[in-house]
Amino acid sequence: MKDGVESAEPARKAIPVQEGLFTMPSSPGGKGHLIGTRCRSCEETFFGRLSVCGHCQSQDLEEIRLSDRGKIFNYTVLRYPPPAPWKGRSEPYEPMAVGFVELPEGVRVLSLITDCNVEKLENQMEVDLVIRKYFEDEEGNEVYTYMFRPSSGQ
Amino acid sequence: MREVVIAGVGLHKMGRFEGKPYVDMACEAIQMALKDANMAWKEVQAAYCSRMYLPPTTGARVCAAMGLIGIPVWDVESACASGGSALRSGFQSIAGEFYDTALVFGVEKMPRGFMSPENIYDKWQCYIGLSVNPMYFALEARTHMDKYGSTPEHFARVSVKNHKNGSYNPYAMYQKACTMEDIMKSPLVCDPIHLLELCAPNEGAAAVILTTRQVAEKHDAQPVTICTSVVKTPLYPAPMIPPAFQTSAKIESPPLTTLAARQAYEEAAVGPEDLDLVELQDVAASSEIIYTEELGLCPLGEATRLLDEGVTEIGGRLPINASGGLLSNGEPIGASGLRQVVEMDWQLRGQAGLRQVAGAKTGLGHVVGAGPSCGVVILKR
Ligand SMILES: [Zn+2]
Numbered sequence: 001m002k003d004g005v006e007s008a009e010p011a012r013k014a015i016p017v018q019e020g021l022f023t024m025p026s027s028p029g030g031k032g033h034l035i036g037t038r039c040r041s042c043e044e045t046f047f048g049r050l051s052v053c054g055h056c057q058s059q060d061l062e063e064i065r066l067s068d069r070g071k072i073f074n075y076t077v078l079r080y081p082p083p084a085p086w087k088g089r090s091e092p093y094e095p096m097a098v099g100f101v102e103l104p105e106g107v108r109v110l111s112l113i114t115d116c117n118v119e120k121l122e123n124q125m126e127v128d129l130v131i132r133k134y135f136e137d138e139e140g141n142e143v144y145t146y147m148f149r150p151s152s153g154q
Numbered sequence: 155m156r157e158v159v160i161a162g163v164g165l166h167k168m169g170r171f172e173g174k175p176y177v178d179m180a181c182e183a184i185q186m187a188l189k190d191a192n193m194a195w196k197e198v199q200a201a202y203c204s205r206m207y208l209p210p211t212t213g214a215r216v217c218a219a220m221g222l223i224g225i226p227v228w229d230v231e232s233a234c235a236s237g238g239s240a241l242r243s244g245f246q247s248i249a250g251e252f253y254d255t256a257l258v259f260g261v262e263k264m265p266r267g268f269m270s271p272e273n274i275y276d277k278w279q280c281y282i283g284l285s286v287n288p289m290y291f292a293l294e295a296r297t298h299m300d301k302y303g304s305t306p307e308h309f310a311r312v313s314v315k316n317h318k319n320g321s322y323n324p325y326a327m328y329q330k331a332c333t334m335e336d337i338m339k340s341p342l343v344c345d346p347i348h349l350l351e352l353c354a355p356n357e358g359a360a361a362v363i364l365t366t367r368q369v370a371e372k373h374d375a376q377p378v379t380i381c382t383s384v385v386k387t388p389l390y391p392a393p394m395i396p397p398a399f400q401t402s403a404k405i406e407s408p409p410l411t412t413l414a415a416r417q418a419y420e421e422a423a424v425g426p427e428d429l430d431l432v433e434l435q436d437v438a439a440s441s442e443i444i445y446t447e448e449l450g451l452c453p454l455g456e457a458t459r460l461l462d463e464g465v466t467e468i469g470g471r472l473p474i475n476a477s478g479g480l481l482s483n484g485e486p487i488g489a490s491g492l493r494q495v496v497e498m499d500w501q502l503r504g505q506a507g508l509r510q511v512a513g514a515k516t517g518l519g520h521v522v523g524a525g526p527s528c529g530v531v532i533l534k535r
Contacts, residue, residue: 017278017281017282018276018277018278021278044402044404044405046400047399047400048400054390054391054392055390055391055402055405073403074293074296074297074300075293075296076289076292076293076296076344076345077344077345078283078286078289078344079341079342079343079344079345080341080343081283082271082280082283082285082286083269083270083271083280083285083286084270084280085272085277085280085281086280086281086282086283086285087281087282088282088283096283098283098284098286098289099293100293100394100401102403103403106402106403106404107400107401107402107403108400108401108402108403109399109400110284110398110399110400111284112282112283112284123300134281134282135281143281145278145281145282
Protein backbone atom coordinates (compact mmCIF):
# COMPACT_ATOMS: atom_id res chain seq x y z
CA MET A 1 0.00 0.00 0.00
CA LYS A 2 2.72 2.44 0.98
CA ASP A 3 4.78 4.18 -1.69
CA GLY A 4 8.04 6.07 -1.10
CA VAL A 5 6.36 9.40 -0.45
CA GLU A 6 4.26 8.08 2.41
CA SER A 7 6.87 5.85 3.98
CA ALA A 8 7.57 8.40 6.71
CA GLU A 9 4.11 7.78 8.11
CA PRO A 10 3.63 4.90 10.51
CA ALA A 11 1.54 2.13 8.99
CA ARG A 12 -0.41 1.76 12.22
CA LYS A 13 -2.25 4.61 13.76
CA ALA A 14 -3.61 5.12 17.25
CA ILE A 15 -7.28 6.04 16.88
CA PRO A 16 -10.21 6.60 19.27
CA VAL A 17 -12.99 4.00 19.31
CA GLN A 18 -15.35 6.92 18.59
CA GLU A 19 -14.65 10.52 17.57
CA GLY A 20 -15.90 13.30 19.81
CA LEU A 21 -15.83 11.49 23.16
CA PHE A 22 -12.23 11.96 24.31
CA THR A 23 -8.87 13.29 23.15
CA MET A 24 -5.99 10.94 22.48
CA PRO A 25 -2.85 10.94 24.64
CA SER A 26 -0.52 13.24 22.64
CA SER A 27 2.68 11.40 23.49
CA PRO A 28 3.54 8.01 24.99
CA GLY A 29 2.74 8.37 28.67
CA GLY A 30 0.79 11.57 27.94
CA LYS A 31 -2.83 11.91 29.02
CA GLY A 32 -5.99 12.48 27.05
CA HIS A 33 -9.19 13.79 28.51
CA LEU A 34 -12.96 13.40 28.15
CA ILE A 35 -14.61 15.92 25.85
CA GLY A 36 -17.60 17.70 27.32
CA THR A 37 -20.18 20.16 26.04
CA ARG A 38 -21.59 22.90 28.23
CA CYS A 39 -24.77 24.78 27.39
CA ARG A 40 -24.39 28.54 27.86
CA SER A 41 -28.15 28.96 28.21
CA CYS A 42 -29.02 26.41 30.93
CA GLU A 43 -25.52 25.43 32.10
CA GLU A 44 -26.25 21.72 31.67
CA THR A 45 -23.14 19.70 30.86
CA PHE A 46 -22.86 16.67 28.58
CA PHE A 47 -20.30 14.00 27.81
CA GLY A 48 -19.08 14.26 24.21
CA ARG A 49 -19.51 16.79 21.44
CA LEU A 50 -23.11 17.92 20.89
CA SER A 51 -24.66 20.45 18.51
CA VAL A 52 -27.94 20.97 20.40
CA CYS A 53 -28.52 21.05 24.16
CA GLY A 54 -30.63 17.99 25.06
CA HIS A 55 -32.12 19.89 27.98
CA CYS A 56 -33.12 23.33 26.60
CA GLN A 57 -32.45 22.85 22.86
CA SER A 58 -30.11 25.87 22.76
CA GLN A 59 -27.35 25.80 20.17
CA ASP A 60 -25.21 28.20 22.18
CA LEU A 61 -22.76 25.57 23.37
CA GLU A 62 -19.10 25.43 24.29
CA GLU A 63 -16.68 22.55 24.30
CA ILE A 64 -15.08 21.91 27.68
CA ARG A 65 -12.65 19.47 29.23
CA LEU A 66 -14.36 17.15 31.73
CA SER A 67 -12.66 16.28 35.01
CA ASP A 68 -10.32 13.29 35.15
CA ARG A 69 -11.59 12.24 38.56
CA GLY A 70 -15.10 11.19 39.52
CA LYS A 71 -17.02 8.90 41.85
CA ILE A 72 -18.78 5.62 41.14
CA PHE A 73 -22.53 6.34 41.17
CA ASN A 74 -23.49 2.69 40.68
CA TYR A 75 -21.96 -0.34 39.07
CA THR A 76 -22.41 -3.99 38.20
CA VAL A 77 -20.18 -6.85 37.09
CA LEU A 78 -20.57 -8.62 33.76
CA ARG A 79 -20.08 -12.28 34.73
CA TYR A 80 -20.18 -13.39 31.07
CA PRO A 81 -18.40 -11.90 28.04
CA PRO A 82 -20.40 -9.31 26.09
CA PRO A 83 -21.74 -10.47 22.71
CA ALA A 84 -19.93 -9.98 19.38
CA PRO A 85 -18.63 -7.61 18.07
CA TRP A 86 -17.10 -7.00 21.50
CA LYS A 87 -13.32 -6.70 21.05
CA GLY A 88 -12.08 -7.52 24.55
CA ARG A 89 -10.44 -10.74 25.64
CA SER A 90 -12.85 -13.64 26.11
CA GLU A 91 -10.34 -16.45 26.76
CA PRO A 92 -9.81 -16.40 29.56
CA TYR A 93 -12.63 -14.00 30.36
CA GLU A 94 -12.21 -11.92 33.50
CA PRO A 95 -15.51 -10.49 34.80
CA MET A 96 -15.63 -6.79 33.91
CA ALA A 97 -17.03 -4.03 36.07
CA VAL A 98 -19.12 -1.31 34.45
CA GLY A 99 -20.85 1.61 36.02
CA PHE A 100 -21.93 5.21 35.93
CA VAL A 101 -19.14 7.55 37.02
CA GLU A 102 -20.37 10.89 38.35
CA LEU A 103 -18.13 13.81 37.40
CA PRO A 104 -17.99 17.14 39.27
CA GLU A 105 -19.52 18.86 36.21
CA GLY A 106 -22.83 17.12 37.01
CA VAL A 107 -22.81 14.43 34.36
CA ARG A 108 -22.85 10.65 34.85
CA VAL A 109 -20.83 8.72 32.27
CA LEU A 110 -21.22 5.00 31.61
CA SER A 111 -17.78 3.43 31.65
CA LEU A 112 -15.75 0.29 32.05
CA ILE A 113 -14.08 0.23 35.47
CA THR A 114 -10.64 -1.31 35.16
CA ASP A 115 -7.51 -2.20 37.17
CA CYS A 116 -9.58 -3.27 40.14
CA ASN A 117 -10.82 -6.22 42.12
CA VAL A 118 -14.44 -6.28 40.92
CA GLU A 119 -15.54 -7.82 44.24
CA LYS A 120 -14.23 -4.82 46.17
CA LEU A 121 -15.78 -1.90 44.35
CA GLU A 122 -18.18 0.39 46.17
CA ASN A 123 -20.49 3.23 45.31
CA GLN A 124 -18.89 6.66 45.90
CA MET A 125 -15.41 5.22 45.35
CA GLU A 126 -13.07 7.75 43.71
CA VAL A 127 -11.99 6.81 40.20
CA ASP A 128 -9.60 8.32 37.66
CA LEU A 129 -9.82 8.49 33.89
CA VAL A 130 -7.62 6.20 31.82
CA ILE A 131 -7.42 6.42 28.04
CA ARG A 132 -5.74 3.35 26.67
CA LYS A 133 -5.59 0.88 23.82
CA TYR A 134 -8.46 -1.62 23.90
CA PHE A 135 -7.94 -3.61 20.69
CA GLU A 136 -6.36 -3.67 17.24
CA ASP A 137 -8.67 -3.31 14.25
CA GLU A 138 -8.36 -5.21 10.93
CA GLU A 139 -5.99 -2.56 9.50
CA GLY A 140 -3.68 -2.94 12.49
CA ASN A 141 -4.68 0.40 14.04
CA GLU A 142 -4.54 0.64 17.79
CA VAL A 143 -8.04 1.52 18.95
CA TYR A 144 -8.26 3.45 22.23
CA THR A 145 -11.12 3.85 24.64
CA TYR A 146 -11.85 5.71 27.87
CA MET A 147 -12.15 3.83 31.15
CA PHE A 148 -11.97 4.64 34.84
CA ARG A 149 -9.92 2.96 37.58
CA PRO A 150 -9.91 3.34 41.35
CA SER A 151 -7.72 6.32 42.37
CA SER A 152 -4.31 5.39 43.70
CA GLY A 153 -4.14 4.86 47.44
CA GLN A 154 -7.46 2.96 47.51
CA MET B 155 -62.93 10.34 19.60
CA ARG B 156 -65.17 7.31 19.42
CA GLU B 157 -64.89 4.18 21.55
CA VAL B 158 -62.50 1.48 20.31
CA VAL B 159 -63.06 -2.15 21.27
CA ILE B 160 -61.22 -5.43 20.86
CA ALA B 161 -63.62 -7.78 19.08
CA GLY B 162 -61.37 -10.82 19.02
CA VAL B 163 -57.91 -12.06 20.00
CA GLY B 164 -55.58 -14.84 18.90
CA LEU B 165 -52.28 -16.20 20.13
CA HIS B 166 -49.58 -18.53 18.87
CA LYS B 167 -47.72 -20.31 21.66
CA MET B 168 -44.45 -18.68 22.77
CA GLY B 169 -41.30 -20.78 22.45
CA ARG B 170 -39.06 -22.22 19.77
CA PHE B 171 -40.61 -23.53 16.56
CA GLU B 172 -37.74 -24.72 14.41
CA GLY B 173 -38.64 -24.83 10.72
CA LYS B 174 -42.04 -23.15 11.13
CA PRO B 175 -42.18 -19.97 9.00
CA TYR B 176 -43.14 -16.72 10.72
CA VAL B 177 -45.92 -16.23 8.16
CA ASP B 178 -47.58 -19.46 9.34
CA MET B 179 -47.24 -18.48 13.00
CA ALA B 180 -48.76 -15.04 12.39
CA CYS B 181 -51.58 -16.39 10.21
CA GLU B 182 -52.58 -18.88 12.94
CA ALA B 183 -52.89 -16.07 15.49
CA ILE B 184 -54.84 -13.89 13.01
CA GLN B 185 -57.25 -16.73 12.04
CA MET B 186 -57.89 -17.36 15.73
CA ALA B 187 -58.61 -13.65 16.33
CA LEU B 188 -60.97 -13.44 13.34
CA LYS B 189 -62.84 -16.53 14.53
CA ASP B 190 -63.07 -15.04 18.04
CA ALA B 191 -64.54 -11.85 16.52
CA ASN B 192 -66.89 -13.78 14.21
CA MET B 193 -65.38 -11.86 11.31
CA ALA B 194 -64.06 -12.70 7.86
CA TRP B 195 -60.61 -11.56 6.71
CA LYS B 196 -62.14 -9.34 4.03
CA GLU B 197 -63.84 -7.23 6.72
CA VAL B 198 -60.41 -5.97 7.90
CA GLN B 199 -59.71 -2.51 6.48
CA ALA B 200 -56.14 -1.90 7.66
CA ALA B 201 -53.34 -3.83 9.40
CA TYR B 202 -50.45 -2.91 11.71
CA CYS B 203 -47.62 -5.38 12.24
CA SER B 204 -45.31 -5.22 15.24
CA ARG B 205 -41.90 -6.84 14.67
CA MET B 206 -38.23 -6.11 15.23
CA TYR B 207 -36.01 -9.03 14.16
CA LEU B 208 -38.07 -10.13 11.15
CA PRO B 209 -37.37 -8.56 7.74
CA PRO B 210 -38.84 -5.36 6.26
CA THR B 211 -42.41 -5.79 4.89
CA THR B 212 -43.13 -8.67 7.28
CA GLY B 213 -46.64 -7.24 7.75
CA ALA B 214 -47.40 -7.14 4.05
CA ARG B 215 -46.05 -10.67 3.54
CA VAL B 216 -48.26 -12.05 6.33
CA CYS B 217 -51.32 -10.22 5.03
CA ALA B 218 -50.63 -11.46 1.48
CA ALA B 219 -50.72 -15.01 2.85
CA MET B 220 -54.09 -14.25 4.44
CA GLY B 221 -55.44 -13.21 1.02
CA LEU B 222 -54.97 -10.12 -1.13
CA ILE B 223 -57.77 -7.73 -0.24
CA GLY B 224 -56.13 -4.40 -1.06
CA ILE B 225 -55.76 -3.05 2.48
CA PRO B 226 -52.91 -0.82 3.69
CA VAL B 227 -50.39 -2.65 5.92
CA TRP B 228 -47.77 -1.00 8.12
CA ASP B 229 -44.81 -2.47 10.00
CA VAL B 230 -44.32 -0.74 13.36
CA GLU B 231 -41.14 -1.02 15.41
CA SER B 232 -39.94 0.47 18.69
CA ALA B 233 -37.83 -2.36 20.16
CA CYS B 234 -39.46 -3.97 23.21
CA ALA B 235 -42.27 -1.37 23.05
CA SER B 236 -43.22 -2.37 19.46
CA GLY B 237 -46.48 -4.04 20.51
CA GLY B 238 -47.58 -0.90 22.35
CA SER B 239 -46.72 1.25 19.34
CA ALA B 240 -48.63 -0.96 16.90
CA LEU B 241 -51.64 -1.06 19.22
CA ARG B 242 -51.61 2.74 19.49
CA SER B 243 -51.46 3.00 15.68
CA GLY B 244 -54.51 0.78 15.30
CA PHE B 245 -56.31 2.47 18.19
CA GLN B 246 -55.93 5.97 16.76
CA SER B 247 -57.00 4.82 13.30
CA ILE B 248 -60.34 3.57 14.68
CA ALA B 249 -60.80 6.36 17.25
CA GLY B 250 -60.05 8.91 14.53
CA GLU B 251 -62.60 7.25 12.22
CA PHE B 252 -60.17 6.41 9.41
CA TYR B 253 -61.29 2.77 9.59
CA ASP B 254 -64.04 0.82 11.30
CA THR B 255 -62.06 -2.40 11.65
CA ALA B 256 -58.29 -2.87 11.91
CA LEU B 257 -55.98 -5.79 12.63
CA VAL B 258 -53.04 -5.30 14.98
CA PHE B 259 -50.67 -8.24 15.14
CA GLY B 260 -47.17 -9.02 16.29
CA VAL B 261 -44.83 -11.79 15.27
CA GLU B 262 -41.20 -12.61 15.97
CA LYS B 263 -38.62 -15.30 15.41
CA MET B 264 -35.46 -14.27 17.20
CA PRO B 265 -32.00 -15.72 16.72
CA ARG B 266 -30.84 -18.08 19.45
CA GLY B 267 -28.38 -16.91 22.10
CA PHE B 268 -27.34 -13.30 22.53
CA MET B 269 -29.28 -10.83 20.40
CA SER B 270 -27.11 -8.74 18.11
CA PRO B 271 -26.38 -5.58 20.08
CA GLU B 272 -25.83 -3.59 16.87
CA ASN B 273 -29.61 -3.21 16.47
CA ILE B 274 -29.69 -1.07 19.59
CA TYR B 275 -26.22 0.30 20.33
CA ASP B 276 -23.62 2.31 18.44
CA LYS B 277 -20.64 0.32 17.14
CA TRP B 278 -18.21 1.78 19.68
CA GLN B 279 -20.45 0.68 22.56
CA CYS B 280 -20.44 -2.86 21.13
CA TYR B 281 -16.65 -2.87 20.64
CA ILE B 282 -15.89 -2.04 24.27
CA GLY B 283 -18.69 -4.17 25.76
CA LEU B 284 -21.07 -1.45 26.97
CA SER B 285 -23.76 -3.22 24.97
CA VAL B 286 -25.20 -5.77 27.37
CA ASN B 287 -28.93 -5.31 28.07
CA PRO B 288 -28.89 -7.09 31.47
CA MET B 289 -26.20 -4.62 32.55
CA TYR B 290 -28.77 -1.83 32.38
CA PHE B 291 -31.37 -3.88 34.28
CA ALA B 292 -28.70 -4.62 36.90
CA LEU B 293 -27.70 -0.98 37.29
CA GLU B 294 -31.35 -0.03 37.82
CA ALA B 295 -31.82 -2.89 40.28
CA ARG B 296 -28.79 -1.79 42.29
CA THR B 297 -30.03 1.78 42.41
CA HIS B 298 -33.36 0.46 43.75
CA MET B 299 -31.53 -1.64 46.37
CA ASP B 300 -29.46 1.37 47.47
CA LYS B 301 -32.46 3.68 47.65
CA TYR B 302 -35.19 1.45 49.05
CA GLY B 303 -33.52 -1.58 50.59
CA SER B 304 -34.83 -4.19 48.15
CA THR B 305 -32.75 -7.38 48.13
CA PRO B 306 -31.75 -10.12 45.67
CA GLU B 307 -34.24 -12.36 47.50
CA HIS B 308 -37.09 -10.00 46.60
CA PHE B 309 -36.15 -10.21 42.93
CA ALA B 310 -35.93 -14.01 43.12
CA ARG B 311 -39.41 -14.10 44.69
CA VAL B 312 -40.79 -12.22 41.66
CA SER B 313 -39.35 -14.91 39.45
CA VAL B 314 -40.88 -17.67 41.63
CA LYS B 315 -44.29 -15.98 41.39
CA ASN B 316 -44.17 -15.47 37.63
CA HIS B 317 -42.91 -18.98 36.91
CA LYS B 318 -45.71 -20.37 39.07
CA ASN B 319 -48.24 -18.32 37.06
CA GLY B 320 -46.63 -19.53 33.84
CA SER B 321 -47.21 -23.14 34.89
CA TYR B 322 -50.95 -22.45 34.46
CA ASN B 323 -50.54 -20.89 30.99
CA PRO B 324 -50.67 -23.35 28.06
CA TYR B 325 -49.26 -20.64 25.75
CA ALA B 326 -46.15 -19.94 27.87
CA MET B 327 -42.66 -21.04 26.84
CA TYR B 328 -41.83 -22.26 30.35
CA GLN B 329 -44.74 -23.96 32.12
CA LYS B 330 -42.76 -25.09 35.12
CA ALA B 331 -42.72 -23.64 38.62
CA CYS B 332 -39.33 -23.11 40.25
CA THR B 333 -38.08 -22.59 43.79
CA MET B 334 -36.11 -19.78 45.43
CA GLU B 335 -33.16 -22.15 45.47
CA ASP B 336 -33.40 -22.86 41.72
CA ILE B 337 -33.24 -19.14 41.06
CA MET B 338 -30.59 -18.09 43.57
CA LYS B 339 -28.38 -21.00 42.44
CA SER B 340 -28.74 -20.23 38.74
CA PRO B 341 -25.68 -18.44 37.34
CA LEU B 342 -25.16 -14.80 38.24
CA VAL B 343 -25.30 -12.83 34.95
CA CYS B 344 -24.88 -9.21 36.11
CA ASP B 345 -24.92 -8.61 39.86
CA PRO B 346 -27.57 -8.96 41.33
CA ILE B 347 -29.40 -10.61 38.40
CA HIS B 348 -29.40 -14.39 37.97
CA LEU B 349 -30.08 -16.29 34.77
CA LEU B 350 -33.56 -17.41 35.94
CA GLU B 351 -34.45 -13.77 36.57
CA LEU B 352 -34.06 -12.80 32.91
CA CYS B 353 -36.54 -13.35 30.09
CA ALA B 354 -35.49 -15.38 27.07
CA PRO B 355 -35.56 -14.21 23.45
CA ASN B 356 -37.82 -16.59 21.50
CA GLU B 357 -40.67 -16.86 18.97
CA GLY B 358 -44.41 -16.25 19.00
CA ALA B 359 -47.32 -14.36 17.48
CA ALA B 360 -50.36 -12.46 18.76
CA ALA B 361 -53.29 -10.75 17.04
CA VAL B 362 -56.16 -8.46 18.05
CA ILE B 363 -59.07 -7.19 15.97
CA LEU B 364 -59.98 -3.58 16.76
CA THR B 365 -63.33 -2.13 15.81
CA THR B 366 -66.26 -0.06 17.06
CA ARG B 367 -68.73 -1.32 19.66
CA GLN B 368 -71.46 -1.22 17.03
CA VAL B 369 -69.56 -3.47 14.59
CA ALA B 370 -68.50 -5.86 17.39
CA GLU B 371 -72.07 -6.23 18.64
CA LYS B 372 -73.38 -6.74 15.13
CA HIS B 373 -70.97 -9.71 14.87
CA ASP B 374 -72.06 -11.02 18.26
CA ALA B 375 -68.48 -10.71 19.61
CA GLN B 376 -67.60 -10.05 23.28
CA PRO B 377 -66.09 -6.58 23.10
CA VAL B 378 -63.42 -5.34 25.51
CA THR B 379 -62.93 -1.56 25.51
CA ILE B 380 -59.52 0.01 24.96
CA CYS B 381 -59.88 2.99 27.33
CA THR B 382 -56.61 4.34 25.98
CA SER B 383 -53.33 3.28 24.41
CA VAL B 384 -50.40 5.61 25.11
CA VAL B 385 -46.85 5.72 23.76
CA LYS B 386 -44.22 8.01 25.28
CA THR B 387 -40.55 8.81 24.92
CA PRO B 388 -38.72 10.32 27.92
CA LEU B 389 -38.24 13.87 29.04
CA TYR B 390 -34.67 15.04 29.67
CA PRO B 391 -32.52 13.58 31.17
CA ALA B 392 -32.12 10.21 29.48
CA PRO B 393 -33.13 7.31 31.73
CA MET B 394 -30.79 4.35 32.19
CA ILE B 395 -32.33 2.42 29.30
CA PRO B 396 -30.25 1.19 26.33
CA PRO B 397 -28.49 2.74 24.48
CA ALA B 398 -27.98 5.68 26.91
CA PHE B 399 -24.36 6.10 28.01
CA GLN B 400 -24.70 9.29 30.02
CA THR B 401 -27.24 10.99 32.20
CA SER B 402 -27.56 14.14 34.27
CA ALA B 403 -26.64 14.30 37.95
CA LYS B 404 -28.32 17.71 38.29
CA ILE B 405 -31.75 17.41 36.72
CA GLU B 406 -34.47 14.84 37.44
CA SER B 407 -37.65 14.02 35.52
CA PRO B 408 -40.37 11.48 36.29
CA PRO B 409 -39.39 8.02 34.99
CA LEU B 410 -40.55 7.19 31.44
CA THR B 411 -43.02 4.57 32.71
CA THR B 412 -44.53 7.13 35.10
CA LEU B 413 -44.98 9.65 32.27
CA ALA B 414 -46.82 7.08 30.15
CA ALA B 415 -48.91 5.78 33.06
CA ARG B 416 -50.01 9.24 34.19
CA GLN B 417 -51.19 10.10 30.72
CA ALA B 418 -53.01 6.78 30.41
CA TYR B 419 -54.77 7.16 33.79
CA GLU B 420 -55.88 10.65 32.85
CA GLU B 421 -57.13 9.75 29.38
CA ALA B 422 -58.90 6.62 30.64
CA ALA B 423 -60.28 8.32 33.77
CA VAL B 424 -59.06 5.21 35.59
CA GLY B 425 -56.71 5.24 38.58
CA PRO B 426 -54.28 2.59 39.80
CA GLU B 427 -56.82 1.78 42.56
CA ASP B 428 -59.36 0.76 39.88
CA LEU B 429 -57.13 -1.92 38.33
CA ASP B 430 -57.85 -5.63 38.76
CA LEU B 431 -54.75 -6.93 37.00
CA VAL B 432 -51.52 -5.71 35.42
CA GLU B 433 -49.26 -7.23 32.77
CA LEU B 434 -45.92 -5.40 32.85
CA GLN B 435 -42.45 -5.62 31.30
CA ASP B 436 -40.68 -8.07 33.66
CA VAL B 437 -37.73 -8.25 31.30
CA ALA B 438 -35.76 -8.95 34.50
CA ALA B 439 -37.34 -9.95 37.82
CA SER B 440 -36.08 -6.70 39.35
CA SER B 441 -37.82 -4.73 36.59
CA GLU B 442 -41.20 -5.89 37.96
CA ILE B 443 -40.44 -4.29 41.34
CA ILE B 444 -39.29 -1.04 39.70
CA TYR B 445 -42.20 -0.77 37.24
CA THR B 446 -44.78 -1.64 39.91
CA GLU B 447 -43.73 1.56 41.63
CA GLU B 448 -43.25 3.65 38.49
CA LEU B 449 -46.76 2.72 37.31
CA GLY B 450 -48.06 4.18 40.57
CA LEU B 451 -49.45 0.85 41.80
CA CYS B 452 -47.89 1.64 45.20
CA PRO B 453 -45.71 4.39 46.65
CA LEU B 454 -42.00 4.38 45.73
CA GLY B 455 -40.09 1.74 47.69
CA GLU B 456 -43.17 -0.31 48.60
CA ALA B 457 -43.35 -2.85 45.76
CA THR B 458 -41.40 -5.36 47.84
CA ARG B 459 -44.04 -5.05 50.58
CA LEU B 460 -46.79 -5.77 48.01
CA LEU B 461 -44.84 -8.83 46.96
CA ASP B 462 -44.25 -9.96 50.57
CA GLU B 463 -47.95 -9.61 51.37
CA GLY B 464 -49.05 -11.60 48.31
CA VAL B 465 -50.92 -8.66 46.82
CA THR B 466 -49.44 -9.27 43.35
CA GLU B 467 -50.19 -13.01 43.23
CA ILE B 468 -53.24 -14.50 41.52
CA GLY B 469 -55.80 -14.31 44.33
CA GLY B 470 -54.21 -11.14 45.72
CA ARG B 471 -55.72 -7.68 45.43
CA LEU B 472 -53.73 -6.76 42.29
CA PRO B 473 -52.24 -9.71 40.42
CA ILE B 474 -49.20 -8.75 38.34
CA ASN B 475 -48.21 -10.89 35.36
CA ALA B 476 -50.85 -13.57 35.89
CA SER B 477 -49.82 -14.87 32.45
CA GLY B 478 -46.38 -15.70 33.84
CA GLY B 479 -44.99 -12.49 32.40
CA LEU B 480 -41.98 -12.29 30.16
CA LEU B 481 -40.11 -14.54 32.59
CA SER B 482 -42.37 -17.50 31.65
CA ASN B 483 -43.41 -16.48 28.14
CA GLY B 484 -40.04 -15.26 26.93
CA GLU B 485 -39.93 -12.07 24.92
CA PRO B 486 -40.59 -12.54 21.21
CA ILE B 487 -40.22 -8.79 20.87
CA GLY B 488 -42.79 -7.97 18.20
CA ALA B 489 -45.40 -10.31 19.71
CA SER B 490 -44.78 -9.68 23.41
CA GLY B 491 -46.76 -6.47 24.01
CA LEU B 492 -49.76 -7.84 22.12
CA ARG B 493 -49.49 -11.14 24.01
CA GLN B 494 -50.15 -9.07 27.15
CA VAL B 495 -53.23 -7.56 25.49
CA VAL B 496 -54.54 -11.01 24.47
CA GLU B 497 -54.00 -12.25 28.03
CA MET B 498 -55.89 -9.32 29.53
CA ASP B 499 -58.72 -9.70 27.00
CA TRP B 500 -59.14 -13.34 28.10
CA GLN B 501 -58.92 -12.36 31.77
CA LEU B 502 -61.58 -9.66 31.40
CA ARG B 503 -63.86 -12.12 29.57
CA GLY B 504 -63.32 -14.79 32.23
CA GLN B 505 -61.55 -17.15 29.81
CA ALA B 506 -58.11 -17.41 31.40
CA GLY B 507 -58.53 -20.93 32.75
CA LEU B 508 -56.47 -21.93 35.79
CA ARG B 509 -54.83 -18.51 36.05
CA GLN B 510 -58.15 -16.60 35.95
CA VAL B 511 -58.23 -13.46 38.11
CA ALA B 512 -61.71 -13.66 39.62
CA GLY B 513 -64.06 -10.87 38.58
CA ALA B 514 -61.42 -8.88 36.69
CA LYS B 515 -62.97 -5.86 34.96
CA THR B 516 -60.09 -3.44 34.35
CA GLY B 517 -56.52 -4.21 33.30
CA LEU B 518 -53.32 -2.35 32.47
CA GLY B 519 -50.58 -3.47 30.07
CA HIS B 520 -47.07 -2.01 29.99
CA VAL B 521 -44.09 -2.34 27.67
CA VAL B 522 -40.83 -0.43 27.64
CA GLY B 523 -37.95 -0.75 25.24
CA ALA B 524 -34.68 0.55 23.91
CA GLY B 525 -34.60 3.94 22.31
CA PRO B 526 -36.25 4.32 24.73
CA SER B 527 -40.03 4.34 24.48
CA CYS B 528 -42.86 3.07 26.63
CA GLY B 529 -46.42 1.93 25.92
CA VAL B 530 -49.30 1.71 28.41
CA VAL B 531 -52.76 0.38 27.57
CA ILE B 532 -55.85 0.28 29.78
CA LEU B 533 -58.63 -2.21 28.99
CA LYS B 534 -62.11 -2.48 30.47
CA ARG B 535 -64.98 -4.95 30.20
ZN1 LIG C 1 -29.34 24.03 27.59
